[in-house]
Amino acid sequence: MANPITEENRLEALCKSLRNLWSEEDIIDVTQGISAEKLSECKLTLFGKLYSRPNVNFQAFLSTMKLAWRTEKVSCTVLEPGFFSFSFKSEAEKRKVLENGPCSFSSNLLVLQQCDPDIPDICYDFSYCPFWVHMFGLPFGRVTEAVVRELASKVGEVLEIKLEARGSSHYKIGKAKIKLNLAKPLKTGVVINLGTKKLWIEYKYERLPHFCYSCGRIGHYATACQEIPYASTGMDEDLPGNFGS
Template structure:
C-alpha cells in the first residue's frame, strides 16, 4: 500500500507512510503543496477500499481521531433551466452533508447540464440519490451522481 500510494500521488518533496495499526496509516508530506493536492483530490481508494483522510493538527493523536467524514465531488442532474445558482448549490450541498464549494467552470459550456459541488459526507450514513425540489409551483427531482465512488459506498 505504501509504495502504491506514493507512486500514485508523486509528491514533489516525498511522503513518509507509517502503519499505526488498527487499519490506520500516518502520511507525512514534506511539502504543503503535496499534502493539499492529495487532500483536494479525495476520495482516494486502495483495493476498492475508501481511504478516509484527515489533516492532523499539532498535538492531535492520530489513533483518537474519528475517521467518519470524507469529501466527494457530486454531480447534480435534472435541475430545471434557469435554476442554477450559488444558493441552490449550497442548499443541495447541505442536504447531502456539509457544502464545501461548487465548480462554476462547467456551467453553460457545451453539453453540460449538471451542477458540480464538493461536499463533506459522514460515511456512516446512507448516500442520498435524489431530492424533490419545488420551483414556480412545479415539483421536480434532482439526482446525484457521486464521483469516484468506491464499491465500499454501494
C-alpha cells in the first residue's frame, strides 16, 4: 500500500510544476487584425470528420466526395485519420455542399464544420450534425409551420422549416432541418394531443448513414452495438428501419 504522505508530497510537487508551465510574461499578444487573404481562405474552408471508421482509402474518399458534391474545384488535406480540411474555390460551391448535406462515405457520416479563424483545428465539435426530418401523420389542418416547429423541437435544435406539397395536390407535409446530437438515440416519433384524440406522428430522416436498430444511434450497426448485444436481440441484420432514409 502506498504511503499517504509520499502521495501527498508527490501531488504537491505536481501542482507546483503545473504552476510553472507558464507565466504572464509568456503571453504573446496577437490581437491585431487577420489579413484579408487569411479571412478569405478561412471562409472557403470546411473541416470534416468521419463519425466512424476513420481509416479509409484517401483517393477513394476524395473521388466519392467530389462526385457527391458535383465539383472538381475542391482540394482536401488529411489532418489525421478520418479528419480532413476542404478548400473550395467559391462561396457558392461551399454553400451548396452544406445545404445538400449531410454527406456520407461508404455509409459513414461525414460531419462538416465551417472554419473559424480563431479556433484551432483540434477544438472543433463534431458531435452534432444537421439532418432533414419529415413529420408523417399530421392531419391536414395541422400542417402549419408552428406545429412542425414544435414537433421538430423534440428532436433537436431547429434550423429551418419547410412545408412541401405532395405532387400536384394542395396537401402538404412538413419537414425540418434539425441539428442532431449524434450521441443520442434517434427519435422515432411523438404523440400529439388533438383534444378529442391522440395521434402518433412519425419522424423520417433524410440521408441517414449507417445506424443501429437496437440502440437507435448513428455510427454503428446492430451487430456491433455495445449497449445492446446483437445476440440478445434476436433481430435479423437487415431488419427494415423505423427511422427512414
